[in-house]
Amino acid sequence: MPEITREDVAHLARLAHIDMSAEELDRMTGELSVIVDSIKTVSEVAGDDVPATSHPIPLSNVYRDDVIGETLSNEEALSGAPDNADGRFKVPAILDGE
Amino acid sequence: MTDLTRLSAAQLAEKLTSREVSAVEAVQAHLDRIGEVDRAINAFLHVNTDEALLVASEVDKERSLGDAMHPLAGVPIAVKDLIVTKGQPTTAGSKILEGWHSPYDATVVRRLRDAKMPILGKTNLDEFAMGSSTEHSAYGPTRNPWDLDRIPGGSGGGSAAAVAAFEAPLALGTDTGGSIRQPGAVTGTVGVKPTYGGVSRYGAIAMASSLDQIGPVTRTVLDSALLHEVIGGHDPHDSTSLTDPVGALVEAARNADVKGLRIGVIKELQGEGYQDGVQARFTEALDLLRQAGADVVEVSCPNFRYALGAYYLIMPSEASSNLAKYDGVRFGLRVVPDGAPTIERVMGATRAAGFGDEVKRRIILGTYALSAGYYDAYYGSAQKVRTLIQRDFDAAFTQADVLISPTAPTTAFKLGEKLDDPLAMYLNDVATIPANMAGVPGISVPGGLADGLPVGIQFLAPARQDARLYRAGAALEALLEDTWGGPLLAQAPEIGGGK
Numbered sequence: 375m376p377e378i379t380r381e382d383v384a385h386l387a388r389l390a391h392i393d394m395s396a397e398e399l400d401r402m403t404g405e406l407s408v409i410v411d412s413i414k415t416v417s418e419v420a421g422d423d424v425p426a427t428s429h430p431i432p433l434s435n436v437y438r439d440d441v442i443g444e445t446l447s448n449e450e451a452l453s454g455a456p457d458n459a460d461g462r463f464k465v466p467a468i469l470d471g472e
Numbered sequence: 473m474t475d476l477t478r479l480s481a482a483q484l485a486e487k488l489t490s491r492e493v494s495a496v497e498a499v500q501a502h503l504d505r506i507g508e509v510d511r512a513i514n515a516f517l518h519v520n521t522d523e524a525l526l527v528a529s530e531v532d533k534e535r536s537l538g539d540a541m542h543p544l545a546g547v548p549i550a551v552k553d554l555i556v557t558k559g560q561p562t563t564a565g566s567k568i569l570e571g572w573h574s575p576y577d578a579t580v581v582r583r584l585r586d587a588k589m590p591i592l593g594k595t596n597l598d599e600f601a602m603g604s605s606t607e608h609s610a611y612g613p614t615r616n617p618w619d620l621d622r623i624p625g626g627s628g629g630g631s632a633a634a635v636a637a638f639e640a641p642l643a644l645g646t647d648t649g650g651s652i653r654q655p656g657a658v659t660g661t662v663g664v665k666p667t668y669g670g671v672s673r674y675g676a677i678a679m680a681s682s683l684d685q686i687g688p689v690t691r692t693v694l695d696s697a698l699l700h701e702v703i704g705g706h707d708p709h710d711s712t713s714l715t716d717p718v719g720a721l722v723e724a725a726r727n728a729d730v731k732g733l734r735i736g737v738i739k740e741l742q743g744e745g746y747q748d749g750v751q752a753r754f755t756e757a758l759d760l761l762r763q764a765g766a767d768v769v770e771v772s773c774p775n776f777r778y779a780l781g782a783y784y785l786i787m788p789s790e791a792s793s794n795l796a797k798y799d800g801v802r803f804g805l806r807v808v809p810d811g812a813p814t815i816e817r818v819m820g821a822t823r824a825a826g827f828g829d830e831v832k833r834r835i836i837l838g839t840y841a842l843s844a845g846y847y848d849a850y851y852g853s854a855q856k857v858r859t860l861i862q863r864d865f866d867a868a869f870t871q872a873d874v875l876i877s878p879t880a881p882t883t884a885f886k887l888g889e890k891l892d893d894p895l896a897m898y899l900n901d902v903a904t905i906p907a908n909m910a911g912v913p914g915i916s917v918p919g920g921l922a923d924g925l926p927v928g929i930q931f932l933a934p935a936r937q938d939a940r941l942y943r944a945g946a947a948l949e950a951l952l953e954d955t956w957g958g959p960l961l962a963q964a965p966e967i968g969g970g971k
Contacts, residue, residue: 419778
């Protein structure tokens with residue numbers, strides 16, 4: 375397994391949409407290296423013949439009954455949003471300069 | 473009059489049913505206790521005084537009319553602040569949800585309301601349930617009632633401490649890798665992680681969806697069974713909810729008996745890494761169970777040694793995905809940087825300000841484990857280890873009806889002791905994580921004291937066999953209480969005033 379670098383952490387933070395200061399990036403790089411180092415044996419344990427488990431108790435074809443139930447009102451759905459307009463969530467600009 | 477806060481939920485329910493005590497008196501006694509000790513403990517993030525008293529007065533009124541009531545009607549309860557409640561704030565212990573109110577109730581909360589159980593308030597936790605000490609709460613740590621300088625476990629330290637400090641007879645917790653059982657162990661209380669899918673997760677703010685499970689936090693095994701029967705059972709709102717009936721859990725707890733029960737001691741979950749006092753109480757518990765007629769055998773689960781590593785790949789992966797919803801648009805905090813920022817900059821600033829260090833660590837770790845090029849080596853491998861852990865359980869349960877281990881490797885450590893060492897903190901969950909990986913149920917019961925601090929004993933049962941936990945747990949509880957001359961919490965020190 376390759377080492378986790380400061381550049382990796384900066385990239386991951388961007389992907390995860392979390393701004394990080396230079397100090398935070400340094401600290402996080404050190405901490406993550408230790409954690410990743412301690413868990414890397416996991417990749418060496420199971421061979422190709424072992425199937426993956428994504429869910430402890432698999433259920434299949436789970437559907438609810440096709441009946442009209444209670445739903446949130448428009449006001450309720452928007453009640454926790456930081457900003458709204460015309461009964462919708464209000465989102466900051468998507469593109470620069472707009 | 474007896475101190476109502478010292479009664480178990482079962483005892484209190486009896487006094488309420490016989491109308492020896494009113495629900496308003498019961499709720500008020502607990503509110504008074506919260507007022508007395510919670511400045512020192514910090515178990516509660518929100519106290520729901522008015523509504524709790526209102527529900528209690530409704531119970532008293534209906535009972536006086538002779539209406540049929542749920543047996544626990546009027547018995548108050550505290551709810552971990554990861555579980556959403558209408559009419560009260562829900563923070564998940566995070567600044568990103570400060571002041572947020574859920575527009576709906578979790579299914580478990582609805583079931584408490586249907587049973588007319590007054591909700592005393594919301595309890596403290598590690599932010600988004602990520603931690604083993606409750607020190608990662610954005611609202612300050614909870615303190616252990618046995619020693620205010622020590623951690624109450626985590627992530628559900630608030631629920632466990634509230635119950636241990638007699639602020640509530642019952643509480644709800646959530647357990648992703650031990651967050652109900654480990655706090656139970658270090659506070660001398662009982663905590664149960666039901667079979668995955670046995671209790672609805674609808675309205676539990678998701679950390680790692682394939683591991684998360686809501687369960688009871690109480691002072692006695694019987695109380696956990698009573699509460700489990702209230703909250704358990706199928707819920708169409710949760711697509712992972714099992715359709716099986718809850719089972720006769722209360723009956724199992726009342727018919728506690730280990731005669732002929734095959735109890736498997738997990739070889740890999742003891743010895744090195746386990747504190748001497750923890751190991752000593754564990755060995756004594758095994759002796760008691762043997763004397764009571766249990767068939768104690770040793771079982772080996774060789775792949776458990778990889779459980780912690782696999783957990784710290786699966787859990788952060790699922791968490792990084794689940795926490796993507798905190799985007800500064802739909803709920804909670806929005807931080808707007810100077811200028812005319814785009815949504816990307818708003819998200820980056822919001823999540824930087826709203827999340828604490830441990831949450832950020834886990835999101836970054838999960839993003840790493842799921843990223844292109846690493847997915848197979850990390851997340852894929854961890855899922856295979858999960859299969860191996862399930863196979864270990866399957867093999868062990870051919871030799872034993874229940875398995876047993878210490879719940880946590882150590883007693884409560886000092887506040888701050890492991891805060892700067894994430895890896896040391898993660899090791900607290902080494903004995904509790906395998907159950908979440910395999911979806912099997914587990915219980916922690918008080919096992920005595922080591923250097924004056926509680927030790928927990930854990931039983932594990934096959935999936936859907938939660939009743940066995942109550943049978944074995946209640947039996948061990950009775951055997952140990954005989955040796956102590958009463959409940960372990962009777963030995964807890966009085967809680968002083970503010971610190």
